[in-house]
Amino acid sequence: MSFWNDPLRVAADWLQGIFVGWGMNETGAHVLVVFLGVLLLITLLMVLDIFLVWIERKVVARFQDRLGPNRLGPFGLIQPFADIIKLIIKEDTTPGDADKVVYNLAPILSMMSVLILWAVVPLAPVMLGTDLNVGVLFLIAAGAIGTLSIIMAGWASNNKFAMIGGFRQVAVMVSFEVPMLTMLLIPTIFAQSMNMNAIIDAQNVWYVWISPLGALIFLIAAIAELGRAPFDLAEGESELVSGFNIEYSGMKFGMFYAGELLHAFTFGGFWAILFFGGYRFFGLEQVSPFLAILILIIKAMLGYWVIMWVKYTMMRIRIDQMLSFNWKFLTPLSFALLLVTALMNALLASAPTWLYILGMFLANVVTGWIALEIARSATRQERERIEGPNKKVAEASH
């Protein structure tokens, strides 16, 4: 066992040795080492978060045919640090009628709901916070805390816009949790486990090949869960000014903002873990945990990039459309897909691998196609109900 193969264990043993050498007892030293590990992870994530700000601004600039930050440091890399300094030294206001405790607790919870997710992210085969056997469900549980933080922010601000934004976001999050949870069950079916590491281990074939539709639905639900465009109804600048965080300023706002970016990146990571093989990449992950972390971060970045791509390409949709879309289309579709996947999985259990992949892929495509056809015919009927019968036919018969 060398540092190259299992850095975490080596470092932990070394640290624990030092602490015990200083006269601490075994348990206390262990607790302290774990605590330091958590602190290290969080710190690294925060630093990563700062770069995410920079990436986000650069990418949006490219999408909008601009240059983005380019004054401070090479490629404007120092810009986010300047932003942070600005946020920190800004006046930290609290509205007079606000519910002070709740108001101040909300951004902390928001950030916490994201950071807590990293407890179950397997960074490398030997590196993960906790090997929880319900890791997949943990994702939803952490999302619940995020929901709570937003409704707390919306309510405590004592502001109509904030309240409406909070309501909307909660409605969206609670609704989109359903297809998301359903889609989380698909990797669970394939891997026969809810454990993140087991799911990655079982992905000899990336699950995106045997459940492309599942990956897509998961991405859509994740974007809704994040509250990013086209589902950014909680903020809705043009209608709600800034939604639930309207009253926040300074670093409290910064925490919401940073939380959102990190959340998006985290979901990119989960997308990679659940459907794109996580840290696996043709055996490279076996070489060193560092390489595995690199692979995971690259994959997460790609997922994050897709989320950004969607955000800066699509326009915001209305809240009722969005909830209808979820309850009338996405949720039934995800249930149907779950049924089809389970059925095909059982049917093709003894089939050769290529047939299995092909069958699953086709089942997904067919399910998606049927769903689209049904949706198309339903919307056509809706349109005809509103606009009256098809005008073309009426003209042709005259």
Place this chain on the structure above:
Amino acid sequence: MTGAQIIFLMVAAFTLLSAVMVVTTRNLVHAALWLVSTLFGVAVVYALLNANFIAVVQVVVYIGAIAILFIFAVMLTRKDMRDSGPQINKNWWAGALVAMLTFAGLAFLLSGWSGFSKTAAELPAGFDSISLLGESLVSPEAYVLPFEVASVLLLAALVGAVYVAFNPSKK
């Protein structure tokens, strides 16, 4: 006193304190938020009992759905920000008496039970309670019928709630 006991006592104290706050705090939104922290404490209790799945489901279902629903309902049924009037009715002393009697009665009955201060065996290595739970939920020999009945109940509650809360005058 072992570490596990200390942790249990801390969690229990936290849970009970939050619970007391739930029933005594004047502001209903705060009460709902205290409920969240109680539920969180209970989730930790489940985790202490090695029931990981139940613990996570507790967070998902109770905090993610039920508590949020409570906060929604509180917000939908208030006339202004501040709560006015007493939050506790005039017979509160009778209620308190009955609640204490309940606790005392339960404690009394339990203390007479032979398994009261039993200690648990260590979980066997590799014990997978999730797959056992899953299998017993859908196994015809075990609990598939209650499971299905529960799902029907949920559906009925869903339909019923929509019907009851639907406001026909607006449409």
Place this chain on the structure above:
Amino acid sequence: MSTETLIWLLPLPPALAFFLIVLFTNKSKALSHTIAVGAAFLSWLGAMIVFIRALGVEHLSEHPFESAINWLPTGETFLKIGVLIDPLSATVLFFVAWCVLMIFIYSVGYHNFGQPEGDHDHAGLPPHGATVHGHTVPSVEPMYSRFFAFIGLFAFGMLTLVVSDNVLTMFVGWEIMGLCSYLLIGFWYGKESARNAAIKAFMTTRIGDVFMLLGIAFLYSVTGSLSFKDIFSEEVLHALASVPTGVFGLSAAGLIGLLLFIGTVGKSAQFPLHVWLPDAMEGPTPVSAMIHAATMVSAGVYAVIRMFPIISLDEKTMTVVAFIGAFTALFAATIAVAQNDIKRVLAYSTISQLGFMIAALGIHAYVAATFHLVTHAFFKALLFLGSGSVIHGMEHGVLHTGNHKVDPQDMFNMGGLRHKMPITFWTFLIGGFALSGFPLVTAGFWSKDEILADAWAHHHYAIFFTLAIAAFMTAFYTMRQITLTFFGEPRTEEAKHAHETPWTMTLPLVVLSVFAVGYGWVGMPHWITGGLVPNWFHEFVGSMLHEHAAELEFNIVPLGTSLLVALGGLTAGYFAYRNVQSPAEDKLQIPVLKNKWYVDELYNVVFIKPAVWFSEVFVSKWMDKGFIDGILHLFGPATGGVGSAIRNYFDLPVINHFFGDGSAEVTWWFGRNLRPIQTGRIQQYLVLSLIVLFVVGGLLYFLLMA
């Protein structure tokens, strides 16, 4: 996929198509026919794979593809259902798959897919045409999707019947087809005649089906099994033949065979239950082809062939079968001669040809009957689809002239169509020659010749001559039909403007005409090929029987007869009708033939009128209104009298005053005094009830513990 699994899956695509179309896609015509044709194609593909695999198996009849599952628990045992592909069902599956696929494709064109919607079309009526830029063009069928749903279900029924390994599922498929034929014959339910025809078809076949069900029940009660494998085993057959029944001195096998045969008489439209089939022409033409060629009537004959081991056990039953078959063959042929409607001629011809098969079975010519079943299916499907094509072309002419009084189905309105519709003409000619048994090249010749040869060789001379005459008339009316339709000059303006039909209709014609010619070659007797090619069909299907009948030696008499009747009939038909211009010039329009020997009228007098009288006059007027209502009317006053006596002397004084008012007062007093406890505050109730609980619980606890 294993062959057995594939066989299980064979009938499913059309059934799925049915549900998909009915439930989801019925708004979209293109989607509906894509699903239906796709399903038919899937079944066809599966059937071909199964067929080819079946060919590859040595001694398929001893080692058929079979698979069975438990279905209904019946006491301690299970009623099993399963699938079975042996040489017979493989053969039948082959032609069913082809015919079904062709008919599905044909239906797309026949129902004018791609044409505009009609100006005045209603669901339930045939399309009347649409006006586009001042021209009248054919319009699309209003219930297009429904049609595909129905024929999908129909195909499901037929495929189920063919692949079943037991009588019960066979009967299920049989009844599904019965339902579908009802739905499809009455497809244009806006027409009174279509409605009546549908009911007639349903009721008539029902008579047969009831007997068939009786036969199945009897079979089950005797043998305890319905699976072919069990009931065709030596010991069961032996037992069946030796059990006597009290009916006509028949053995159990004979009675079961007779009952099952009556089912076939209904389904395959044999005399005396043939009356529904000509009327079934009210349905759209693909339906007629479906019913008469590919599916339902074939199903009837298939059932007899399938049950042949049982039916053949009793000579009395076999005699009945042979004579009904031969009589029907001749009887229907005589009617066909005098019909003017192009589809009705084919309908009677079908009855007649089915009679051939039944007669063949009745004289133990198992292979010949099967062979004729297959070849007939191909060329009769071809002829029906061809006639549909002709009608479609004529309708085009009718739309062009706008004279809707001209019947596009009447052959005397046609003439000279060979120039207008060349593909239809040539394929129809091939089909007609196959039906007539044109020597050597057509499939019909080989199969019909084999039947005649069998009859001659086994000394059934009466059957032989009857069938020979029927065969002559077949050739005669076929040529009459071809001559009137295609030769000469157009007799009406409409015929001049007839059009060739689209490729979706002509393609099936071409495909089927290939089979109408080519399928005969697989069953050529070895004397014609000089033993170069073995008589494959005889070997393949003949292996089904326990005693493998030797192939017949060459005999000049039946061959000569076949040649004579076929060529003679064709020649006579051509010359007799070459110059006929109108029905009046047709010397064979004898009233008794024209009116189908008055069988319908006879049934009307003997069965329907008495039944109506019985229900309307006897049951309704006398029994129900007179007798039963009279008793009921008596009950009323009597009950009223008893009631009022009880009311006045018991109810009012005792119950009302004493018990009723007295108890109410007591209750009221209690209520008034206990009222203040009801505060309406739920929490108070809760507190109170809990306190009571504690008191009672505490008391109980201490009392019980102490």
Place this chain on the structure above:
Amino acid sequence: MVPLSWYLLLAAALFGIGLFGVLVRRNAIAVLLGIELMLNAVNINLVSFWRYSDVLTSMSGQVFSIIVFAVAAAEVSVGLALVISVYRRRNTVIADELDMLKW
């Protein structure tokens, strides 16, 4: 190791607190909050009985707690729907004022 009695007493206390809330809170929603506490107390009991039973492979305790979750979700949704419906009609959710059923 923590003995079973601790969990049972915790559950009993939680149950008592919930019952107190149910009995004394005037707001109907607060009453429902109390019911939630009581349900959670029951669930603690169920799970701890599972953990402390001799047969760990018998999952009855966990299964029942799952079913309690379902029942709780149904109860809250219907209960809150009723509260909102009452609020629409009567403009109050105070349990004491909803006493039309008296006398």
